[in-house]
Amino acid sequence: MxxxxxxxxxxxxxxxxxxxxxxxxxxxxxxxxxxxxxxxxxxxxxxxxxxxxxxxxxxxxxxxxxxxxxxxxxxxxxxxxxxxxxxxxxxxxxxxxxxxxxxxxxxxxxxxxxxxxxxxxxxxxxxxxxxxxxxxxxxxxxxxxxxxxxxxxxxxxxxxxxxxxxxxxxxxxxxxxxxxxxxxxxxxxxxxxxxxxxxxxxxxxxxxxxxxxxxxxxxxxxxxxxxxxxxxxxxxxxxxxxxxxxxxxxxxxxxxxxxxxxxxxxxxxxxxxxxxxxxxxxxxxxxxxxxxxxxxxxxxxxxxxxxxxxxxxxxxxxxxxxxxxxxxTPESRKDDVLAVAAAVRERARPGDAVVFMPSRRREWLLSSPDVYAGLRDPALAASPAASHSLQGTERSPERIRAALLASPRVIALLDPAGEPLDPYPREAVKREVLAGSFDLCSVTGVRGARIAVYARPGGCATR
Structure with a gap:
């Protein structure tokens, strides 16, 4: 055997x-x-x-x-x-x-x-x-x-x-x-x-x-x-x-x-x-x-x-x-949040406000807290963590209007040109205030985004 x-x-x-x-x-x-x-x-x-x-x-x-x-x-x-x-x-x-x-x-x-x-x-x-x-x-x-x-x-x-x-x-x-x-x-x-x-x-x-x-x-x-x-x-x-x-x-x-x-x-x-x-x-x-x-x-x-x-x-x-x-390459995706944050860092001054148009684009800065922390967010009512949400919650249109009008200089983060505009009252009031009460100083395209700098009349040339 x-x-x-x-x-x-x-x-x-x-x-x-x-x-x-x-x-x-x-x-x-x-x-x-x-x-x-x-x-x-x-x-x-x-x-x-x-x-x-x-x-x-x-x-x-x-x-x-x-x-x-x-x-x-x-x-x-x-x-x-x-x-x-x-x-x-x-x-x-x-x-x-x-x-x-x-x-x-x-x-x-x-x-x-x-x-x-x-x-x-x-x-x-x-x-x-x-x-x-x-x-x-x-x-x-x-x-x-x-x-x-x-x-x-x-x-x-x-x-x-x-x-x-x-x-x-x-x-x-x-x-x-x-x-x-x-x-x-x-x-x-x-x-x-x-x-x-x-x-x-x-x-x-x-x-x-x-x-x-x-x-x-x-x-x-x-x-x-x-x-x-x-x-x-x-x-x-x-x-x-x-x-x-x-x-x-x-x-x-x-x-x-x-x-x-x-x-x-x-x-x-x-x-x-x-x-x-x-x-x-x-x-x-x-x-x-x-x-x-x-x-x-x-x-x-x-x-x-x-x-x-x-x-x-x-x-x-x-x-x-x-x-x-x-x-x-970064170009293979819809946007690049780190490139947006870097561009904001280059343009930001102490005391600047930042407004997101639409509000869901707040995501562009949430992963760069060092940049976001140095800016005022006049539309924000509660942070993402505090509101148990992804992008936070925003104030009423009236309070957004008042907070923007109190800002001498605003950095607006926008979708690329040609994208449909959100019809919601909060988004409409942002566009209305910036168009009617601010001068547009510059617009810069970054992958999947635009960064617009606004200042009160006569403020664009101020350094």
């Missing part, structure tokens, strides 16, 4: 079974994420929200979530822990997204490996890592890369029928951003006949309901800035969907049943809903891009004439390379 192999031999055999390609997709994602992570020192306003909320106390975060932004609550708590552990500025703000993107790329490879083999896994994981939107949110201090990682790994756990782990992982994704629940629609096409999946899906829905109830109450102030999907949104959806349908031809059926619903259903349903209630932003369903990555990996691996795929990859390197380089 043969003796059992020694434990050391079993361990060595297990190590040999770990294919050498497996670290490549997450490694590629990590390298791309770390490349230019600071974006030349830029930070846009959504990241600024993360920065200033995560620096509040846990009690302050709890009070905020009762009023607004409950949908991001778990992420804010996570980032609070990150900054408590290491207040590393932009690196601490963005490294969780880099790590999550690497984890998602590994998950895409794991799904492809199970459904289409090793070659498909390597290609699919790398394709996911290099997709420009994936690279973009890998370097952003928001929750979307983390949500994508949770959905991708939940998909893998679904294929393994690990229902307890599936429930936990997908629920984490949903609590990071509740639109991750749309992945359940995609998963239903693969696992709807499984009693285990139905129980898991029901558990996720039930445990997500408290967050859904709170966030629906906050939806008007949370998503009121959104419009209905534009023709560009529909065009992008059509292009990605058509490309995915083409890639699905000849791909393994099991993989198609996972990938196509993932790329088509969550964004498609959210866009249709947004025709009535505008809730669609492409980053809310970033995880859908795992679908085309899976299909591309399977098709490339199965292709006989691989020269065509190599040629296609080489052709794509140029536009993808240019796009990737641009994504690592």
């Amino acid at each position: 043969e003796s059992a192999p020694p434990i050391r031999q079993l361990q060595e055999a297990a190590i040999r079974r770990i294919a050498p390609w497996r670290p490549l997709p997450p490694l590629l994602a990590a390298v791309l994420g770390l490349w230019g992570l600071e974006r030349d020192g830029g930070m846009w306003r959504d990241e600024s929200v993360t920065w200033q909320v995560a620096h509040r106390s846990l009690g302050g975060i709890r009070d905020l979530l009762g009023q607004v932004d409950a949908v991001h609550g778990l992420y804010y708590v996570l980032m609070h822990g990150v900054f408590q552990t290491w207040d590393g500025g932009l690196w601490a703000l963005r490294l969780p997204s880099v790590a999550a993107t690497a984890l998602a790329a590994a998950g895409v490879a794991a799904v492809a490996h199970r459904l289409a083999g090793e070659r498909a896994a390597l290609i699919a994981g790398c394709v996911y890592a290099v997709l420009p939107p994936v690279q973009m949110y890998a370097q952003e201090g928001r929750s979307y890369a983390l949500v994508a990682a949770a959905v991708v790994w939940a998909t893998y756990l679904m294929l393994r029928e690990r229902w307890a782990a599936y429930t936990v992982v997908l629920l984490i994704g949903c609590w990071l951003h509740e639109f991750a629940a749309l992945a359940l629609l995609a998963h239903a096409f693969t696992a709807r006949h499984s009693r285990g999946w139905r129980r898991s899906a029901a558990t996720v829905v039930v445990l997500l309901l408290p967050l859904a109830v709170v966030s629906v109450r906050q939806a008007h102030q949370q998503l009121g800035w959104l419009g209905r999907p534009s023709w560009q949104d529909w065009a992008a959806y059509a292009v990605v969907g058509a490309a995915s349908l083409l890639l699905a031809r000849g791909a393994p059926n099991d993989l198609v049943r996972v990938a196509l619903p993932l790329v088509l259903l969550p964004p498609g349903l959210l866009m249709v809903i947004s025709l009535v209630n505008p809730w669609y932003v492409d980053r809310y369903v970033l995880y859908a891009l795992a679908g085309p990555a899976l299909l591309a990996g399977a098709r490339a691996a199965a292709a006989r004439g691989r020269r065509a795929w190599v040629a296609a990859a080489v052709v794509l390197l140029v536009p993808f390379g240019l796009w990737s380089t641009w994504l690592r």
Whole structure:
């Protein structure tokens, strides 16, 4: 009778079974994420929200979530822990997204490996890592890369029928951003006949309901800035969907049943809903891009004439390379709050007032407290922390008028020219007072913003 192999031999055999390609997709994602992570020192306003909320106390975060932004609550708590552990500025703000993107790329490879083999896994994981939107949110201090990682790994756990782990992982994704629940629609096409999946899906829905109830109450102030999907949104959806349908031809059926619903259903349903209630932003369903990555990996691996795929990859390197380089500049985002703060610092004098038009642009200075503290904010009634809000609350129009008229010099922070003006009385009175009682000394454009300096008549030349 043969003796059992020694434990050391079993361990060595297990190590040999770990294919050498497996670290490549997450490694590629990590390298791309770390490349230019600071974006030349830029930070846009959504990241600024993360920065200033995560620096509040846990009690302050709890009070905020009762009023607004409950949908991001778990992420804010996570980032609070990150900054408590290491207040590393932009690196601490963005490294969780880099790590999550690497984890998602590994998950895409794991799904492809199970459904289409090793070659498909390597290609699919790398394709996911290099997709420009994936690279973009890998370097952003928001929750979307983390949500994508949770959905991708939940998909893998679904294929393994690990229902307890599936429930936990997908629920984490949903609590990071509740639109991750749309992945359940995609998963239903693969696992709807499984009693285990139905129980898991029901558990996720039930445990997500408290967050859904709170966030629906906050939806008007949370998503009121959104419009209905534009023709560009529909065009992008059509292009990605058509490309995915083409890639699905000849791909393994099991993989198609996972990938196509993932790329088509969550964004498609959210866009249709947004025709009535505008809730669609492409980053809310970033995880859908795992679908085309899976299909591309399977098709490339199965292709006989691989020269065509190599040629296609080489052709794509140029536009993808240019796009990737641009994504690592401040110009790739809507604005740059740190550049705005630096420009205000250059123009500010002791005793100057600062007015935000509209008030939600107060976010431009909240992440630069050294600049904001040196200015008077005549419109502010209660600070963000004191009012349990993101940008604070403002005084009545009459009090704003009186406070502005008592200011000899005002720095106004405005949206770029051509943006629609808020019709609210508080915003209207700011515009009225500045136009009627002040001279416009200068206007400077900064990325995504304008900084206008006003002075009482004859005061522009005063130094």
